[in-house]
Structures are given as structure tokens and as C-alpha cells.
Amino acid sequence: xxxxxxxxxxxxxxxxxxxxxxxxxxxxxxxxxxxxxxxxxxxxxxxxxxxxxxxxxxxxxxxxxxxxxxxxxxxxxxxxxxxxxxxxxxxxxxxxxxxxxxxxxxxxxxxxxx
Amino acid sequence: xxxxxxxxxxxxxxxxxxxxxxxxxxxxxxxxxxxxxxxxxxxxxxxxxxxxxxxxxxxxxxxxxxxxxxxxxxxxxxxxxxxxxxxxxxxxxxxxxxxxxxxxxxxxxxxxxxx
Numbered sequence: 001x002x003x004x005x006x007x008x009x010x011x012x013x014x015x016x017x018x019x020x021x022x023x024x025x026x027x028x029x030x031x032x033x034x035x036x037x038x039x040x041x042x043x044x045x046x047x048x049x050x051x052x053x054x055x056x057x058x059x060x061x062x063x064x065x066x067x068x069x070x071x072x073x074x075x076x077x078x079x080x081x082x083x084x085x086x087x088x089x090x091x092x093x094x095x096x097x098x099x100x101x102x103x104x105x106x107x108x109x110x111x112x113x114x
Numbered sequence: 115x116x117x118x119x120x121x122x123x124x125x126x127x128x129x130x131x132x133x134x135x136x137x138x139x140x141x142x143x144x145x146x147x148x149x150x151x152x153x154x155x156x157x158x159x160x161x162x163x164x165x166x167x168x169x170x171x172x173x174x175x176x177x178x179x180x181x182x183x184x185x186x187x188x189x190x191x192x193x194x195x196x197x198x199x200x201x202x203x204x205x206x207x208x209x210x211x212x213x214x215x216x217x218x219x220x221x222x223x224x225x226x227x228x229x
Contacts, residue, residue, distance in 0.1 A: 043220030098170045104157035
């Protein structure tokens with residue numbers, strides 16, 4: 001499986017944008033980039049995913065480098081509720097059924113400063 | 115609220131014992147996944163069931179087993195428990211539409227403490 005590398009921790013001020021980086025230099029052409037986050041004392045939750053083009057949804061934006069070797073999750077205006085561990089995960093679209101599992105790395109612990 | 119429920123929320127037991135964790139997926143979801151989260155190993159995939167049948171296996175110990183019932187709820191059985199089995203156990207579910215990138219919805223987890 002292609003691996004991802006994320007900083008262990010980041011801090012950001014409340015109401016400011018946050019850019020969470022992820023490196024995936026061995027990404028294959030059929031790997032989608034997914035982001036999940038885990039709020040304190042909760043299960044992980046889906047944030048966003050993409051393949052090549054930048055993606056936006058109500059929670060965040062995903063910016064994908066042209067060579068796809070890195071991506072950035074953007075929280076446009078961080079709130080205290082966004083304090084969580086953010087996981088960048090690659091999911092292969094070229095494999096068969098039975099490979100839908102999520103492979104979590106260590107993620108980035110985001111702290112929001114009031 | 116993801117729509118996935120897990121019981122019990124907390125479980126304290128002794129080494130050598132056996133416990134059963136229960137998961138009810140979101141309405142209509144056919145796939146159920148079990149994950150273990152420990153301090154030293156992080157979040158790890160254990161096993162997946164699809165419509166009652168085992169679909170994929172991860173780092174699941176032989177002392178652990180799971181099943182998915184006709185009503186699609188799932189149970190994870192942990193036996194001969196060891197101190198190292200203390201962890202958070204999450205269940206997730208997905209529609210299993212055939213779209214490999216579909217979202218998994220996680221439950222709140224069961225915190226197991228083995229003393």
C-alpha cells in the first residue's frame with residue numbers, strides 16, 4: 001500500500017484558515033486521497049476525498065498537487081470544534097471488492113487556540 | 115450522530131475472560147467493519163463483513179472472531195483476553211454499493227479494559 005506522511009501536530013488560531021499537509025510520494029494512478037478526522041472521544045468521521053482535481057464541500061477543501069505526490073486539507077475558518085486528529089488515507093480504486101478497508105497512519109493532531 | 119450504534123460503551127473484565135461487542139450499522143448499510151485503536155498500534159482494521167459473509171480480514175488475532183447476522187448487526191467476540199487487548203474497538207458501516215471510494219461511518223466505539 002502507498003504510504004502517507006503527515007506532521008504529528010499543528011496549532012492554529014481560532015477563526016483562521018488551517019492548511020494540513022500530507023505527502024504521498026508513492027501514490028499510484030488509481031489511488032484516491034481521503035481525509036477522515038477523529039474528534040476527542042469519538043469515532044473517525046469522513047471529511048473529504050479526491051483524485052486529481054481540487055474538491056470543496058461544506059466541511060473543507062482538498063487541494064491536490066499537480067503531480068499528486070502531496071495534498072493539503074484546508075479548513076477555511078477553524079473553530080474550537082475542529083480540534084481533532086486528521087488522517088490522510090489513500091484508497092486504491094483499482095483493486096477488487098474486499099479491499100475497502102481504511103488504512104490509518106498516525107495523523108496530525110490539530111490544536112485550535114482560542 | 116453517524117447512525118452506527120455500539121454497545122456496550124465501556125467494558126471492564128479480567129484476563130482470560132471472553133466478551134462480546136455489538137454493532138448495529140446504519141439503516142441500509144450492508145458492510146460492517148471492525149477496527150481496533152490502541153495507544154501503541156493506532157487504528158487498525160480487523161475484519162469486514164458484507165451481507166452476512168466475511169469479506170476481508172486484517173490484523174485480527176485467532177482469539178477474536180466476528181459474525182454478521184441476517185438483520186445485519188454484527189458482533190465481535192474476544193476470548194482468552196490479555197492485558198494488551200485493552201483498546202477502543204470501533205465498528206463502521208458502508209452501503210457497499212460497489213463504489214470503492216464510498217464513505218465509512220463509524221460508531222462511538224467500545225472501550226475495553228482488561229485487568
